[in-house]
Amino acid sequence: MVASNIARKGMGRILDGIIKYRQTLRPALLEEFQKVATGPSPEGLLLTCVDSRVVASRITQAVPGQLFIVRNPGTAI
Known part of the structure; x- marks a missing residue:
């Protein structure tokens, strides 16, 4: 009940x-x-974490298409 x-x-x-x-x-x-x-x-290219708390476009003030953003777990390359 609570979960629903x-x-x-x-x-x-x-x-x-x-x-x-x-x-x-x-x-x-x-x-x-x-x-x-x-x-x-x-x-440019921005490598960042998949963490939903990291909002790359807000942090960088990028508009759509301005950055290529790659999101990896733990920013592993």
Whole structure:
């Protein structure tokens, strides 16, 4: 019972985030996404961990297509 409530709450958070993204952020990013789709040209490569707490695009302030980001467990190369 408790686990199902936690799962429902988690799914609600995910769905709410998707809806908010589509209503607020996505329209502003569509032009950037279209540029990347026709010819991506990243300016650099960033190796980072798969840890969900590491949000590489926020840390680097990169826009879509600006960096090629490789996420590995423990940043193992």
